[in-house]
Amino acid sequence: MGVEDELRNYGALLFTYRTVGLKSLPAHYLKPSEERALVKAVGRGVLVLQTCNRVELYFHESPESKLRNAVDFLRAVHSRDVSNEGKVLYGVEAVRHLFEVSSGVDSLAVGEYDVLRQVRQSLEDSRSLGASDYGVHMLVERALRVGRRVRVETMISRGKVGVYSLAVDYARRRLGDLKDLRVAVVGAGVVGSKLAKMLRDEGVGQLTVVSRTEERAKELASKLGVHWSSLSALTDGNQLVFAAVTNPSTGPSLTAPHARLVVDLSVPPIFSGDNVITMDDLREVSREVAEQREGEIEKAKSIIEEEIGDFARQYQSYKAKVYVSKVMRRVEDIRRREVKRAIHELSKAIQVTPEVVEVLEAMSNSIARKSMEPVFSRISQLVKENQENYINFLVDTLTNGDVSNAKAKEAQK
Numbered sequence: 143m144g145v146e147d148e149l150r151n152y153g154a155l156l157f158t159y160r161t162v163g164l165k166s167l168p169a170h171y172l173k174p175s176e177e178r179a180l181v182k183a184v185g186r187g188v189l190v191l192q193t194c195n196r197v198e199l200y201f202h203e204s205p206e207s208k209l210r211n212a213v214d215f216l217r218a219v220h221s222r223d224v225s226n227e228g229k230v231l232y233g234v235e236a237v238r239h240l241f242e243v244s245s246g247v248d249s250l251a252v253g254e255y256d257v258l259r260q261v262r263q264s265l266e267d268s269r270s271l272g273a274s275d276y277g278v279h280m281l282v283e284r285a286l287r288v289g290r291r292v293r294v295e296t297m298i299s300r301g302k303v304g305v306y307s308l309a310v311d312y313a314r315r316r317l318g319d320l321k322d323l324r325v326a327v328v329g330a331g332v333v334g335s336k337l338a339k340m341l342r343d344e345g346v347g348q349l350t351v352v353s354r355t356e357e358r359a360k361e362l363a364s365k366l367g368v369h370w371s372s373l374s375a376l377t378d379g380n381q382l383v384f385a386a387v388t389n390p391s392t393g394p395s396l397t398a399p400h401a402r403l404v405v406d407l408s409v410p411p412i413f414s415g416d417n418v419i420t421m422d423d424l425r426e427v428s429r430e431v432a433e434q435r436e437g438e439i440e441k442a443k444s445i446i447e448e449e450i451g452d453f454a455r456q457y458q459s460y461k462a463k464v465y466v467s468k469v470m471r472r473v474e475d476i477r478r479r480e481v482k483r484a485i486h487e488l489s490k491a492i493q494v495t496p497e498v499v500e501v502l503e504a505m506s507n508s509i510a511r512k513s514m515e516p517v518f519s520r521i522s523q524l525v526k527e528n529q530e531n532y533i534n535f536l537v538d539t540l541t542n543g544d545v546s547n548a549k550a551k552e553a554q555k
Contacts, residue, residue, distance in 0.1 A: 146234050148454035151277065153205025154236035155212060156229040158196040159250055164421045168410045169220065170197040170227075176219055181273040183215040184208045188273045189282065191243070191264040193257065194305070194333075194409045194421070195250050200240060202277035205232060234450060240281065241446045244289035246298055247439055250425065251308050252432045253299040256332065258289045280453075280460060288449045295445060298438040306337040306386070308424045308431070309405045310344070313382055315427075316403055324348045324379055326371070328396075329386035330358040333407060337384050342366050352376050354387070387412050462522045469517065477510045 157170040172180065177190050180199075187202040201208040209230065216224045231239055239248065244261050246253040265282040268274035274282075293299045302311075314320060325346045327338045330353040341349050350369040353359035363370030376398075383401045387408040396413045398404050404418040411420045432439065481502050488494050 148458050149237050149450075150233045151203050151205065151457075152233060152236045152281065153201040153209050154231040154239060155199045155201075155209055156196065156231065156239070157224075157227060158198070158229075158248075159421070159425075160248075161229045162227055164195075164409060166227075167195075167197065170216075170224070172197070172219070177267070177273075178271055179219075180212065180215055181271050184211045186273060187275040187278055188212075189264055189268045189278050190273075191240075191261060193260045194407070196243070198240075198243075200236065200278065200281065202275055202281065205236075234454075237281065237450060237453065238446060240285045241288045241449060242443075244285040245292040245442050245446060246289070246303070247292075247442050247446075250421065250428050251303055251305045252428065252435050252439065253293075253303040254305065255293075255299060256304060258286060259332075261285055261289070276460070277457075280457065284449065284453045284456070288446060291449070292442045292445050296438045296441040298435055298442050302340075304333075304336060305407060305421070305424070306333055306340060308427050309337065309384060309407055310340055312419065312424055312427050313384075313403055313405055317382065320344055320346050320382065322347045323381045324350075325382045325384070326350045326352050326376065326380040327384045327386070328352045328373065328376070328412070329384075329388070329408070330355070330362045331386065331388045333386035333388075334384075335362055337386055337407075338362060338366055338368065341384075342368055346382075350380065383413070385412055465521050466518050469514065469521070473510050473514055477506045481506050 157167060159167060162170065171192060172190060180190065181188060184201070185208065187204075188208065189200040191198040191200070199209075199212055201212070213225050213228075240261075242248040244258060246255070246257060249257055261282060265274065265279070268278060268282075310320075317323065320341070321344070323346055325341055325348070327334055327341065327349070329337075330351060334351075334353075338349065338351055348369065349366075350371050351359050351363045351366070352371045352373055353362070354373050356370075356372045359370040359372065373396075376396075379400075380398065381402050383398045383404045385396075385404065385406040385408050397415050398413060398417070399415060401417055404413045404415065406413045406418055406420050409421060411418065481499075484502055485494050485499060488498070492498075
């Protein structure tokens with residue numbers, strides 16, 4: 143059985159900077175309350191991955207049905223039909239895409255590290271919502287492993303990587319040396335903090351950290367040894383402004399008319415004006431970086447294909463264990479019932495001591511497991527042969543003891 147057959151229980155619905163563009167992407171973001179509602183609409187076996195570059199939904203078990211339910215839900219939430227805006231992947235293609243995301247291959251800033259943190263956080267969020275099942279857990283844990291392996295075995299993440307690096311490179315191309323400039327960074331989150339640190343290390347003339355929350359601005363400025371300011375006190379004295387505000391509540395509402403350049407990494411942007419460039423404008427720089435790292439990207443893709451094959455074998459083993467577990471639950475119920483009956487019958491003739499009960503438990507366990515070994519071996523073989531109908535027939539027979547003629551005929555075919 144091929145990798146495609148093994149991983150057919152996975153699917154994905156993608157809205158990314160590649161498919162809908164960064165300007166349209168904010169219209170696809172889901173609020174926490176909407177994520178909870180999505181889980182209720184779709185059921186367990188779903189993962190939501192949201193970053194500044196993407197909104198992606200991954201499904202495990204009955205992916206076609208779950209994807210249809212998700213599209214219906216998104217249509218209601220966004221008050222429009224989104225079915226033609228997203229990209230749909232099934233099976234190995236869905237798995238490959240998440241592996242490429244975690245490896246930084248599919249990032250706007252090729253090789254970035256932040257995406258690993260974001261993928262890990264998406265799994266934690268899925269668990270807290272009760273949305274993940276073991277198949278989702280396996281997929282994400284493998285994606286994280288692939289991402290780490292790619293960064294160790296290739297040079298895809300060597301040097302300055304991340305969208306903040308693209309932003310600084312762009313500014314340097316436009317303005318030249320940044321060492322004599324007065325620079326402000328609006329935003330004290332993950333990206334804003336990394337931007338500020340990079341600019342400080344670049345030795346800009348004067349660096350000011352600006353935040354909607356004064357405490358965060360003060361904390362980051364103190365840590366880096368730079369100036370700070372509240373957003374309301376942002377002055378016109380800065381020649382270069384970077385913005386990286388997480389989840390801004392509105393669209394462009396700020397201007398910096400006296401700045402020579404504003405690089406706004408917020409999605410959606412918070413600055414407007416002829417001197418503003420946004421994430422979309424950085425795509426040309428991103429393409430150049432990707433071209434420079436083409437050799438490393440190919441090495442990463444080779445590792446990804448190897449990991450896909452290994453993951454397919456892991457998933458095959460998981461499926462066999464699921465079927466075996468279903469049968470063993472039934473076998474264990476029968477074993478316990480028969481041990482209880484044996485103890486009852488023995489008690490009529492002898493005193494049943496704890497030692498006798500222990501012997502009965504051990505013997506019945508041994509008999510049950512040894513007698514079922516051929517069945518478990520057959521189930522494992524059927525999984526390898528992709529005989530799902532036969533397996534389900536066998537499991538239903540062993541667990542329920544009663545199978546309809548229709549199911550029997552389906553399995554026979």
